[in-house]
Amino acid sequence: MKMSDVAKLANVSAATVSRVLSHPDKVSAETRQRVMDVINKVNYKPHIVARQFRTQETKIILVVVPDITSAFFSQVLRGIEHIAVNNDYQVILGDTENDIERENSYINLLLQKQVDGMVLLTARLDKSKLEELASEFPLVLACEYVDGLNVPTVSIDNVSSARKATEHLIQLGHTKIAHITGPISVILSRDRLKGYKQAMISNDLEIDPAYIQEGEVNFESSYNQTLKLLSLSTPPTAIFVFNDEMAMGTIKAAKDSGLTVPDDLAVVGFDNIKMSTVFEPNLTTIDQPKYEIGKKAMELLLKLINGEPLKKKKFVMKDELIIRESSRIE
Amino acid sequence: MKMSDVAKLANVSAATVSRVLSHPDKVSAETRQRVMDVINKVNYKPHIVARQFRTQETKIILVVVPDITSAFFSQVLRGIEHIAVNNDYQVILGDTENDIERENSYINLLLQKQVDGMVLLTARLDKSKLEELASEFPLVLACEYVDGLNVPTVSIDNVSSARKATEHLIQLGHTKIAHITGPISVILSRDRLKGYKQAMISNDLEIDPAYIQEGEVNFESSYNQTLKLLSLSTPPTAIFVFNDEMAMGTIKAAKDSGLTVPDDLAVVGFDNIKMSTVFEPNLTTIDQPKYEIGKKAMELLLKLINGEPLKKKKFVMKDELIIRESSRIE
DNA sequence: CTGAAAGCGCTTACAG
DNA sequence: CTGAAAGCGCTTACAG
Secondary structure: HHHHHHHHHHHHHHHHHHHHHHHHHOHHHHHHHHHHHHHHOOOOOOHHHHHHHHHHOOOEEEEEOOOOOOOHHHHHHHHHHHHHHOOOEEEEEOOOOOOOHHHHHHHHHHHHHOOEEEEEEEOOOOOHHHHHHHHHHEEEEEEEOOOOOOHHHHHHEEEHHHHHHHHHOOOOOOOOEEEEEEOOOOOOHHHHHHHHHHHHHHHHOOOHHHHHHEOOOOOHHHHHHHHHHOOOOOOEEEEEEEEEHHHHHHHHHHHHOOOOOOOOOEEEOEOHHHHHHHHOOOOOEEOHHHHHHHHHHHHHHHHHHHHOOOOEEEEEOEEEEEOOOOOOOO | OOHHHHHHHHHOOOOHHHHHOOOOOOOOOOHHHHHHHHHHHHHHOOOOHHHHHHHHOEEEEEEOOOOOOOOHHHHHHHHHHHHHOOOOOEEEEEEEOOOHHHHHHHHHHHHHHOEEEEOOOOOOHHHHHHHHHHOOOOEEEEOOOOOOOOOOOOEEOOHHHHHHHHHHHHHOOOOOOEEEEEOOHHHHHHHHHHHHHHHHHHHHOOOHHEEEOOOOOHHHHHHHHHHHHHHHOOOOOOEEEHHHHHHHHHHHHHHOOOOOOOOEEEEEOOOHHHHHOOOOOOOOEOOOOHHHHHHHHHHHHHHHHHOOOOOOEEEEOOEEEEOOOOOOOO
């Protein structure tokens, strides 16, 4: 059943059926009713790909995620999805599993016009490549970003939030504060490290190079790096960790080493994923507005797609230090 | 830049360019090379929607998930995605957030031919509606299923695994065993409840109606239901809980009530999500082969799409009882 | 091995 | 308000 068949049954032209569906106000009430009756009777559904082809827009956007199983990104994704669906866009999921090759390959969907735009939740590609792409297609970065890149970006200020997290530990009286970073190739890791260093320096605390350990973004890696830190001749009394899942690994390592958190070791995580209030001790962490980041990113993408002007390109969302048991002194 | 432009530059017809891209063996090596040179030089990318329109297949499948932020479903999704991407399919994400209306609306993507097939990870719709849909479109159910429905389905045997979980508690000597179910409108909840009852009955244990509490699929709900159970005049000494996240809520409630797990209360969860080994005490649980379920479901969907015959329709994957601290007697 | 031609099912500018 | 016609960019059956 196609549009011309419906047209015949309703004694109108295909053009009129199309109008009834897409611009009902351009059709007389009487005709509209007659056409709608036929549509309902035969349960006609327009062939969307034909429409996409004709209008040259797919009403599909692509979201590229570094890890779909992450509690953090799935919340951002939900924010994106809500706004997308509310605006009649579908979402194609691009899970890269932190593989830059896969990140790269998803760009083809844009080049081949399979999607109208793209939200990158991971941005490991060349700056020049991204810039070129953004000049040609609607593109928004969220969570991850690229230094000095002139592309719409939504994120928190990772440097200042990491500084805030570290200063919280300093205020608790800690001086031997270690930091377990994420993969240093990722800018988020470098920015959080920067914030840690700023806090240490501005409080006249020495930064022991051995106190900075690079981890991977998972429980086990942080567990191991923590054991390493705890076996130093003067182990730290507090650790700021790249994210919450890793912070749980750190706490587990402390427990397994016979230490109590926060008494023997204070720990601060990052992201405020749901588990941070389930895990014991509850995690002190930096809350990122995950849903809002996704929402904002999708709103920007819609503006780009619709050719609306953007007032500004960098959107810094509000984070918040949330103090819980893993650093609280009773 | 379109195909006919490439054709002109290479001094061939558009048909030949198309063949170079889609059936290179049907073109002479020389011509193929000449065309490829032009394609690379001008960085031509075919317009995928035009191809979709012409071939009447989109190479996109839809996955409908009840909750994208769930640690369980994101693993299933990853299995689906891997097989999809390996077969040049893209995945549109349909997050219903347990809303049957949204589940229903995603069906339009199938009716409007925007996707070649669909994997349902939630199946709350009418049996007849699903059957009708499956007769017309490639459709696979996974995780959730519908009783007596003749549609390809991948899942574990929830009844027997729930029985196994309950019997584990019985073997530990427990007789006062409660069960916190999921929403009873969902078949998974009913099947796990059935398994619980079977285990109790076949071991001559009384099933106290007050020992069966319906929960929602989240930490808080199970926390509250557990408090209710623990305040009974003869509280249970063991609880089998619908899933791991809920089991964590149960354990938290026990702790907050001054009980020790597993000594005062043994707890068994379901799914074996990653957090079940991070949470303390580690959860005894039923492992579901999440990734493999997704993989299998997508493999079946591909067969349906390609018109290959299915040897059977019901695929029961292997689950496993994993005994950890939350029920272990030292 | 290659090309000319038809056609996939819509939408929209144009004419009336 | 409505219709006739063109055309979006490919693929493929057919002919040679």
